[in-house]
Amino acid sequence: MIVDRYLPALDAFVLTADEHSAVTSALASPDPWEWNPGGAQSIAIASVKTKIRDYHLARHDNKCCYCRVNLHGGGHFMTDREHVLPKSVANYRPLSYTMWNLSIACKRCNMEYKKNRTDFVVALNDASLLQEGANYRFIHPNFDLYREHLSRFAQEVDETVIVKYAVVAGSAKGAYTYDYFNLRGLEVNSFDRAQGLDTREVPGEAAQAVRSLAASFGQ
Ligand SMILES: [Zn+2]
Structure with missing residues (x-):
């Protein structure tokens, strides 16, 4: 079915x-x-x-x-x-x-x-x-x-870009998709490399990170 x-x-x-x-x-x-x-x-x-x-x-x-x-x-x-x-x-x-x-x-x-x-x-x-x-x-x-397994977060202002993927905790499909399509290769963080974002952090934390980065641009 x-x-x-x-x-x-x-x-x-x-x-x-x-x-x-x-x-x-x-x-x-x-x-x-x-x-x-x-x-x-x-x-x-x-x-x-x-x-x-x-x-x-x-x-x-x-x-x-x-x-x-x-x-x-x-x-x-x-x-x-x-x-x-x-x-x-x-x-x-x-x-x-x-x-x-x-x-x-x-x-x-x-x-x-x-x-x-x-x-x-x-x-x-x-x-x-x-x-x-x-x-x-x-x-x-x-x-x-898709969002039950993997989330993509992106923020872009002129030449500064952040793109992060976050595998939903416990999702084998999310982790498999991330590896299969080499999504790590699409990740960018030109905002502030000292932010220390972890590739596999949970979506809520990644969303918070993107929000705080956006806030730093006065969005
Ligand atoms: Zn694609």
Whole structure:
């Protein structure tokens, strides 16, 4: 059973009859995501892909589903439609247009870290578990609520920036996601390196740190 943790809900996603027909034809082809027969069907499949991107951007407030970097206004140079179970793996190719297996990610997370890996799946070939959040070692973009596992704090004023991640205490998924996508590599503290912020501090403490830094700027 799907446990959908975001809005708009996955089961409210709607395609036109033409779009639905194009997806059916694409899935019958050897490479469904790249299927491009030309003409009206290609226009329909392009429309489906745009709808998928916009829908998942809305579900994640225009943020990358893995690192929470803001994708607003970034366009296709910054944003990828993300297949959680990779479409390059034959077993998962039928899920190329399945909404629960799709999300939105930044190029860094998708192309540098996620790639075609499947090591984040606990039981790779048990179809009955693929819609269970517990079957994924990282924070699943549709089945897990990100903030229950990991928080990203950012404050930026001109050239001074602080970005910190805080794993929610006791969340194995939060810790796994932090490591899997090397989120440490995104952390910055140019406000005051003597603040002594600890990478794994609890969210409340990190939030307080960001508030006090903001206050020092008179915000
Ligand atoms: Zn990202």
